[in-house]
Amino acid sequence: MSADSYAESGEFIDVLSHHAWRALRTPVTEALRHARPDRGPIVDIGAGTGLGTLVAARAVPDAEVIAVEPSPILRAALLARVVGDEDPRRRADLRPRLDPAAPLVVTLQPPSEPMTVPETTFASVPIGRHSYEGSGGARPAGPDSVIWTMRYRVIDEDGAVERELVADYLVRPLRTATAARAGRRRLRRDDRGHGRHGGHPHGLMHGSRGSTAAATTFDKHENHCHGRVR
Ligand SMILES: C[S@@+](CC[C@H](N)C(=O)[O-])C[C@H]1O[C@@H](n2cnc3c(N)ncnc32)[C@H](O)[C@@H]1O
Numbered sequence: 001m002s003a004d005s006y007a008e009s010g011e012f013i014d015v016l017s018h019h020a021w022r023a024l025r026t027p028v029t030e031a032l033r034h035a036r037p038d039r040g041p042i043v044d045i046g047a048g049t050g051l052g053t054l055v056a057a058r059a060v061p062d063a064e065v066i067a068v069e070p071s072p073i074l075r076a077a078l079l080a081r082v083v084g085d086e087d088p089r090r091r092a093d094l095r096p097r098l099d100p101a102a103p104l105v106v107t108l109q110p111p112s113e114p115m116t117v118p119e120t121t122f123a124s125v126p127i128g129r130h131s132y133e134g135s136g137g138a139r140p141a142g143p144d145s146v147i148w149t150m151r152y153r154v155i156d157e158d159g160a161v162e163r164e165l166v167a168d169y170l171v172r173p174l175r176t177a178t179a180a181r182a183g184r185r186r187l188r189r190d191d192r193g194h195g196r197h198g199g200h201p202h203g204l205m206h207g208s209r210g211s212t213a214a215a216t217t218f219d220k221h222e223n224h225c226h227g228r229v230r
Contacts, residue, residue, distance in 0.1 A: 010073035037063035
């Protein structure tokens with residue numbers, strides 16, 4: 001198994017994340033409305049391919065933006081996204097590891113407690129004659145963890161599956177109360193974003209301080225991937 005959890009599934013992450021970020025753009029922009037660039041940078045923890053990094057950068061035009069992404073393949077996509085855009089490029093700081101303190105916006109992906117989530121298709125994106133499709137479901141893996149099983153498919157114009165990758169990710173749900181304690185001040189909840197899995201709402205927590213605690217919680221989050229390609 002590769003040390004990069006996204007070594008195989010990384011191909012699919014960006015193409016299947018655009019629709020989620022169309023829904024998240026407005027609530028994330030609003031959550032950052034009162035961000036003070038003079039008080040510190042915006043930190044995007046687990047930036048993935050940078051779709052949210054760009055949203056945050058545009059929401060706070062003068063802020064330094066630190067994007068933390070441990071996966072080399074996703075960091076390569078993040079770098080490609082940032083290098084192609086003159087403005088975030090001049091103030092972005094891309095890192096594989098987390099910096100300890102900064103304003104924090106967390107998108108909480110359900111479930112917030114270990115529970116079963118039936119497999120649901122969350123995106124289907126036509127590219128030429130093919131369609132890239134992503135689905136996922138979760139099952140409890142212990143008292144404080146779930147396993148998300150993600151299925152990524154490339155489907156041809158006749159509906160036949162040309163390629164399929166199944167990847168398991170062990171995730172420790174970040175409970176709303178934990179995020180609230182971490183945010184401490186000026187915290188508010190906003191459920192208007194649409195979840196990427198089965199239409200569950202995203203909870204969006206905005207805290208102006210205390211990101212160290214939340215960052216530590218998030219940093220403990222582990223994931224494992226055992227993908228198979230056929
Ligand atoms: C579900 S993806 C979300 C990506 C991106 N934020 C988006 O919404 O499109 C979770 C991301 O968190 C990253 N991640 C996992 N463990 C992490 C950790 N301990 N610290 C920082 N990022 C982590 C993964 O590599 C992955 O890019």
